[in-house]
Amino acid sequence: MSSLDGAAAPHTDQPELRRHVGLIGLLFASVGSIIGSGWLFGAMNAAKQAGPAAMISWAIGMVMILIIALVYSELGTMFPVSGGVVRFPHIAFGSFSSYLAGWILWIACATVAPIEVEAALQYATKYAPFTTEHMVNGDKVHTLTTLGYISAVILMALFVLINYFGVKWFEKINTILVWWKLLIITVVIIAFLFAQFHGSNFTSGKGGFMPFGWEGVFTSIATSGIVFSFLGFRQGIELAGETDNPKRNVPITVIGSVVLCGLLYIGLQVAFIGALNGGDFAKGWDALDFKDSFGPLAAVATTLGMAWLAYLLYADAIVSPGDTGLIYTTVTSRVSYAMARNGNAPRALAKTNKNGVPFISLVVAFVVGLIVFLPFPSWQQLVGFITSATVLSFASGPLVVGALRRTKPNAPRPFRCPGGDVLPLLAFICSNLIVIWSTWTINFKLFITVLLGLVLLAVMSAMGHAKPPFEWKSGAWMLPWLGGLAILSYLAGDLDDKAIMSFGWSCLLTVIFSVAVYYFAVMNRLPEERMDTHIAEIEREAALEDDPMPA
Numbered sequence: 263m264s265s266l267d268g269a270a271a272p273h274t275d276q277p278e279l280r281r282h283v284g285l286i287g288l289l290f291a292s293v294g295s296i297i298g299s300g301w302l303f304g305a306m307n308a309a310k311q312a313g314p315a316a317m318i319s320w321a322i323g324m325v326m327i328l329i330i331a332l333v334y335s336e337l338g339t340m341f342p343v344s345g346g347v348v349r350f351p352h353i354a355f356g357s358f359s360s361y362l363a364g365w366i367l368w369i370a371c372a373t374v375a376p377i378e379v380e381a382a383l384q385y386a387t388k389y390a391p392f393t394t395e396h397m398v399n400g401d402k403v404h405t406l407t408t409l410g411y412i413s414a415v416i417l418m419a420l421f422v423l424i425n426y427f428g429v430k431w432f433e434k435i436n437t438i439l440v441w442w443k444l445l446i447i448t449v450v451i452i453a454f455l456f457a458q459f460h461g462s463n464f465t466s467g468k469g470g471f472m473p474f475g476w477e478g479v480f481t482s483i484a485t486s487g488i489v490f491s492f493l494g495f496r497q498g499i500e501l502a503g504e505t506d507n508p509k510r511n512v513p514i515t516v517i518g519s520v521v522l523c524g525l526l527y528i529g530l531q532v533a534f535i536g537a538l539n540g541g542d543f544a545k546g547w548d549a550l551d552f553k554d555s556f557g558p559l560a561a562v563a564t565t566l567g568m569a570w571l572a573y574l575l576y577a578d579a580i581v582s583p584g585d586t587g588l589i590y591t592t593v594t595s596r597v598s599y600a601m602a603r604n605g606n607a608p609r610a611l612a613k614t615n616k617n618g619v620p621f622i623s624l625v626v627a628f629v630v631g632l633i634v635f636l637p638f639p640s641w642q643q644l645v646g647f648i649t650s651a652t653v654l655s656f657a658s659g660p661l662v663v664g665a666l667r668r669t670k671p672n673a674p675r676p677f678r679c680p681g682g683d684v685l686p687l688l689a690f691i692c693s694n695l696i697v698i699w700s701t702w703t704i705n706f707k708l709f710i711t712v713l714l715g716l717v718l719l720a721v722m723s724a725m726g727h728a729k730p731p732f733e734w735k736s737g738a739w740m741l742p743w744l745g746g747l748a749i750l751s752y753l754a755g756d757l758d759d760k761a762i763m764s765f766g767w768s769c770l771l772t773v774i775f776s777v778a779v780y781y782f783a784v785m786n787r788l789p790e791e792r793m794d795t796h797i798a799e800i801e802r803e804a805a806l807e808d809d810p811m812p813a
Contacts, residue, residue, distance in 0.1 A: 292519035295494025298586030299381035324524030356733025365715035367655035378587035385579030484699035595623035
């Protein structure tokens, strides 16, 4: 493989990715990815950790993700290429930083399709023995049976098959499924509000409106599925190279998907709490549970005498996760495609078929997904890891914005975040806080995965599969950043009484640390001539993607 000097990324005579996705298709890719399995569990999990104040958790989570989304809207319209979350760090900080960001993001994306398959099969257990119930570390989980494993392989293969025939097929199928998901979540909110609404539920339980204080409000953002339920916003960025009008479509998609889904989630949380009977949380919100049901929303619907709604929810619990799994199969292949174009992954991952689809990347995503089923055979065992890894991968974007504004202040920006460094810095702080709130138990596995990525980079370099100039100086900030976050997460522990550092101090030190890393990274960005080289390559690729091709 030729080394990447920035002037020429690996070039093939393969068809480029195609701009087949319109505004609605791109918006629905994000909305469809956001509304997956998270909303089916999030309302109860958030209530268990924050009580009625969980609706504040959803609102704060929406604002934090929206801040991050605004930053990526600026980058996505400046450089509308597929796999943008991986490509952006390459522009400002070089190959080493883009490799680490890409590795973290790829791991996060590659594990989403399997977790969505597991969620669908858990709910489908109402009809066949796809999963069986176990207790793991005191938590009730549903793990795959032999029938479940076979079904999971078939579903994963179906995702690959749909993607193989091109993004145009994907858009048509996804649009139908997203309309279904929006309809179901709206019906649930309206049905719960009109069937039974006890306003006293918001103040009458143990501890009142905020039984676990602000710590419960903030920690539930990261650990109850709230952030996980918003993570799909980035599909508008990852598929920017495949939309017909990225300058218009990307910001509308990214911002619109977060706001639309956030309002739905807040409404669902309010409706869920109001629909509960007093006995459901009489022992405390942390003891909230429903027996003989594979999902809390279906359990509430059954209690309210709406069997028809419960059956709709069981059906949607297959459709919603299945659609999100389809989307993430698409995105995972685009991330590895982008890493190959950056030159820090094997060139074969950038090869595309006659439909302009990176088919080898699809196969790799399929194989990794099957492997993930083995150590993580249940939804509950994997969701926290995905949340922390995905948010960690977002953190480099705000630094890229800060670097580009200093080196390229006059570059065309179809969409610009207002306020100078304010929003990029806040986005970086939000990303780091969410990682800290994810608890050390989860983050320990994440940082081990980061170390494995460094080992893999060394192996690929030794074998000649990755030979770009690593540009260590400009990417050096990543090591103290990741190391510092690991230390802070360890000190914060699981944010309980046994933690070495209190919740308040862990948040304050994370903010101070984030500000220091932000300005350190920006000051050590690539020199302008190196940025120009990387930008020229990405602009060349965007121009190729923009060329009309036969369907």
